[in-house]
Amino acid sequence: MKILTVTDLFIKKEVVETALREKLCHIENLQIENFSVDFPITPLQYSDGEVTEFVGSEEDIIERISDVDHLVVHTSPITKRVLEHAKQLKSISVTRGGAINVNIEAATKMNLPVFNTPGRNSSAVAEFTVGLFIAETRNIARSHETTRQGKWIDDYYMYDKTEYELSSKVIGLMGYGNIGEKVCKLLSGFGCKVLVYDPYISQVESNAELVALDTLLTEADILSLHMRVTPETTGMINMEFMKKMKPSAILVNTARGPLVNYSDLYEALTSGIIARAALDTFESEPIAEEDPLLKLDNVTLTNHIAGASRNAVKISAEIMAEDLNAFLEGREVKNLVNKDYDK
Known part of the structure; x- marks a missing residue:
């Protein structure tokens, strides 16, 4: 099983991977690959399009997602175009409260559950x-x-x-x-x-x-x-x-x-x-x-730092890993965004 984690300078690769390996320790041949963007050095971009708040480009994800089973992402744009290149994708985990960098409608139509981490900060x-x-x-x-x-x-x-x-x-x-x-x-x-x-x-x-x-x-x-x-x-x-x-x-x-x-x-x-x-x-x-x-x-x-704490990152990673593990084990996922996706 292959997981792609898209992290940054706040949601750290090491914290996310540690949480995943602890919760998914029962899975054999677990492969975790990572790509990082430079948020918050590059600030959030705002748009009236299909995703409204993001950092990075579609191409960054497209060139890495074709053989990925599960995607873990913080701020990168997960558009319909990105999802069309995700041939093996089974779930999307967003390590933030609002999954506004994901095209939820497109994910739902493709039978992809989207999980978020409300209350993390x-x-x-x-x-x-x-x-x-x-x-x-x-x-x-x-x-x-x-x-x-x-x-x-x-x-x-x-x-x-x-x-x-x-x-x-x-x-x-x-x-x-x-x-x-x-x-x-x-x-x-x-x-x-x-x-x-x-x-x-x-x-x-x-x-x-x-x-x-x-x-x-x-x-x-x-x-x-x-x-x-x-x-x-x-x-x-x-x-x-x-x-x-x-x-x-x-x-x-x-x-x-x-x-x-x-x-x-x-x-x-x-x-x-x-x-x-x-x-x-x-x-x-x-x-x-x-x-x-x-x-x-x-x-x-202050410059939008109220939610910036190390506790928030750890909580986010733990919530994400717990929900992904529940999904893989066929249990109810606590933080499912698109509850109407076709299971």
Whole structure:
């Protein structure tokens, strides 16, 4: 049996192969071949085509896939054209939560199951999100930058430049999936009030309260986004939305850039509609050098690294290997994307 792993500088070849060999140790003549792309040095490309987020070329996979039984891939584009060259392929494992670099419709028509690894980095993103709450409210990034420049800024010890601690804040969470729930659990140790808006759930942690959207917007001191990108949520965070927030509010986005209208956000931040923001994702990535957000002092910016942890890579590889093993043994696969493929 031959497995092709397509890895990169985040999802490391060694971690993936170790997980596969541990789970598939019962398989004789297991052959694992690898090809690596240079993500994240080459950033994700975005497209309106059959795959929407990827790194690399179809040709890279086509020239290697003809005799492959099982494909393990992170960001490379698995298009209909690629699949047409996969004469022996029996499954596709995607080592990320969203299999948006795979043409699911084409795979389904070819009777190829697609597995993903949801929740692989939920703890990493949750920790990072709370870190941004603290960094933005306690001037950590701003103080670092000025101190690094040799400037000892006393302003950050002045009352008017300080903030209330998280224990005095109302935290609003929009979306209560894996990440939103873990943020909520982490916040239990800070003693803050947590409000949750998610129209698809009916129960939250004991330290939180499920509320209507308008209540969330008018009461939250920090509003943190944890929704999926859908036609309904794309551009949802616009000027009309932000005008309902407190003028002292902080917007935090560690989810996806398309949720926010960034032109409206810039206007809101410069006109006092909201006070500040902490952003890990953007409208287009990498962020343009001339983006006006880069010139603002009331924003903490990071370059889409909330999900980057070694734990996330290990979890991803283990979930992938477990599901592939279940498939090979004829057991139910936990994370099957195209449940309607013809078994």
